[in-house]
Amino acid sequence: MCDREGPSGSGSQGGDKGEGKRSTSQPMPTGSRGSSYFANEPLQFRVRGSTITGASPPKFVTLEDIMKAAHGMQNMALAHEIAMDTDFKLEPFEPPDNSYQKLVKETMHKAYFDILREQLNSDPPEYKQALVLLEDVKQGLFSILLPRHTRIREMIEEVLDADFIKQQAENNSLDFHKYAHFVVDLMAKLAAPARDEMIQNISTLTDTVDIFRAILETLEVLKLDLANTLIAMIRPHVQQESVHYERAKFDEMLQVTEDGLKHTREWLQRHINKTGLSIPVTDATIIRNVTAQTLAKAYLELLEWDGTREYPETVSLDAPRFSELGTQVYHLVVIASLMLVSPTCGTDNAAAARHKQTLKDKLYILLDNTANDIELKQILPSVAEEIILVTEQLLESLHQDPLTTDMKELIRTQVISLRDPEHRVRQIVRQRVLEFLEVILICAGGSRQVPVGLSALSRELTTVSGTLLRYVMHNKAVFTKHYLDIIAEELKLRVNGD
Template sequence: MSEREGPSGSSPQGSEKDGNARTAPQAMPSGSRASSYYANEPIQFRVRGSTIIGASPPKFVTLEDIMKVAHGMQNMALAHEIAMGTDFKLEPFEPPDNSYQKLVKETMHKAYFDILREQLNSDPPEYKQALVLLEDVKQGLFSILLPRHTRIKEMIEEVLDADFIRQQAENNSLDFHKYASFVVDLMAKLAAPARDEMIQNITKLTDTVDIFRAILETLEVLKLDLANTLIAMIRPHVQKESVHYERAKFDDMLKVSEDGLKNTREWLLRHIDKTGLTLPVTDQNIIRNVTAQTLAKAYLELLEWDGSHEYPETVQLDAPRFSDLGMRVYRLILTASLLLLSPNCATDSQAQAQTHKQKLKEKLFILLDNTSSDTQLHTILPSIAEEVILVTEQLLESLHQEPLTSDTKELIRTQVISLRDPDHRVRQIVRQRILEFLKVILICAGGSRQIPVGLSTFTRELTSISGTLLRYVMHNKAVFTKHYMDIVAEELSKG
């Protein structure tokens, strides 16, 4: 690759083994003994949104079998996250403030550089920790190289040759600044342009210990840059292969589980509609149609999951996604209901009326942004009522019309606050229309559909939600349709 092609390096060591963490060697005690910068604590990378399915071990299963399955499911979770999460990335793991882990990390890093400074300032200078430092820098540089960077690796080996550096230390001729300049220049060539300022700041430092501290910290950032760049590069391949991979790993789990589809079966059976069917049913076309109808209703239940049932095993990996999407649907229902209850001001300008609706809609979405339950809704509705009144009066003023009367304001407040009732007529109508719209999208697998009556102002939001939902569902069905059809077929085969 050209040295400016992007954040470069190899993936974090060990990522191929456990998917979301790399464990470094155990730390050496601080003090007179030299210790490695990378040995202070396990270097961990947090994987956003990853969920691991747990399997209940049946009788007569070896521990080795269970470990293999757990390991496979963890890899499956990582592959699924890469395939499904368009914004998926690794993030640096930072222990919580005031935690024991954070205290240990800070103490060990401080001790590492304190020992280095103390040894370099002694008379004559001692280079035991310095040799460890340069070896750490060398390994850090290797970690941001790709396999094809053989020439660069050879150059690093030549310049940071451990035996030659040791000889320089023994002869008291070790030139730290020369090595620092070499490392900084190389990082500048390998890093993405976005890291130029970070690397440039290193060149402004004058203290030897501060320079190498900044170098090691920057190498960790570049290592993470590379990992995320590689993830973006392999995502198309993972998306292509993940269906087969997830299906195989899930089937491995089923082999060592007493009933790995128990929750999934209960989930589907709640939504099977046998109306008009003559049981038992063996026709595959009927089974396929019933499965499609059943799944559409079952997936919609995930958007309003109340926790009264165990979550289906086959959608466990996407539980956070369905929950987040469900919150979007919930807020859309509330916003649309509020907009329908808001007063319409008489105006001859369709554009002006639409602008008013758009302005109010955006304000309502902002006010409801953190609302995730009716309890929270109850608290915020009075403020929303005042906002509706304010926006309405601003429109009336622009139209040179009379302001709202006290009675009208009180009526608006009453209507808005009444939406706290989940069975409110307007709220239920809006909910029914939105869910029916999403159901049709799921059954027909997309296509052009008319926006429900009264919701044209929310075309963009409905399109975004339905597209996201369809993406989740299509992937899930591609992996697990056989299991879903088997469950439906078994139920319809009963007389």
């Protein structure tokens, strides 16, 4: 295992949480004369950044087969995110600032409303674009309804009747404000309370074009809210069915790749321990035991992944999760090491316990943006000063003598020495943490005693182990058959090489 050197809408009734680096589809909205504001712009969503990549397809696989399998993998990735991330939600796609795509989108939307304003201000007024606008609004309202909202749907059809509105336009009696009031009132009833302010702001507008532009933008937000509400509703079902679904989609991908398990096989082979085995191994029980032990070590490698290696195909969807969890383990090891070399942390009394908690909280804040030894080296001098400060506060509260100059210098030296990943204290703490996690994975949970020297971080260690176990159990449920086959074949083939 490598050392960590180097960088490593709220729903309509649903939750709200922002989240980070994700891949997105990228629409190109249009706004030509008579076209829809939405312009075939699909509902955008973000998925945690990861992909499944296979080897080059064999010669006799059709392009249709490959595209079908790729589409299946996209669906699998989305289902996997919904099942694994309880805070997963769809988010609006916004092109990067100053990007060509953002420029095109803003230009086309501006052109849409400029045409509308120009037509309405002409003498006599022209309503061609206005009719398109009201139809857009009508479809937008339909998009935020649930199937049970039949009466509301009928009311929308009646009020926003296209033929009647067209007759009003031909007779120059089309009252935009009346329709705007109806739409805003209906949105207020359908939207979550969190959107009340957004809808109320529409009522403060006086310009007809600005009102309907705000209505369309709000409808897009409400459409996303509804989608997130539905995701929250179906999540239990997705979680229940995702194992079978992911397994089926992955197997479809394997059928159109020469070796879709190449990197998975290499990953497992590095961790097979044949000590004491009589090769070839054919006993199913022994193979299962070897597989369990192999997988435990292999999953731990993901927490300290060497970026020069290709990531295993079967865990690629969770690569960001294992990376994030690896950073948490890194923080845990470093903070535990810092506390072990800090004075008074070895004292066992109430004041010392409060001191440990205070010091731990401060260290987590200081190391929040630290993910590797290069970054750690830069902040250790500041960490040393913080440890000195917290220690002096403890001594003062206990009415003891303050730290001497020599003692302060000793603390600085001990703290800064932890920049070395081979430091004895760091090595011992890391070993204890990984051994604890390995036992958890092999035994699939259960009650385990916190390793010596880590009692102050028992809550953090428990959280990490629980999260890791959840990721691993889902992955094993989907791919255990492939893991067993790979290891069984490896144990069988080794006899030919011995």
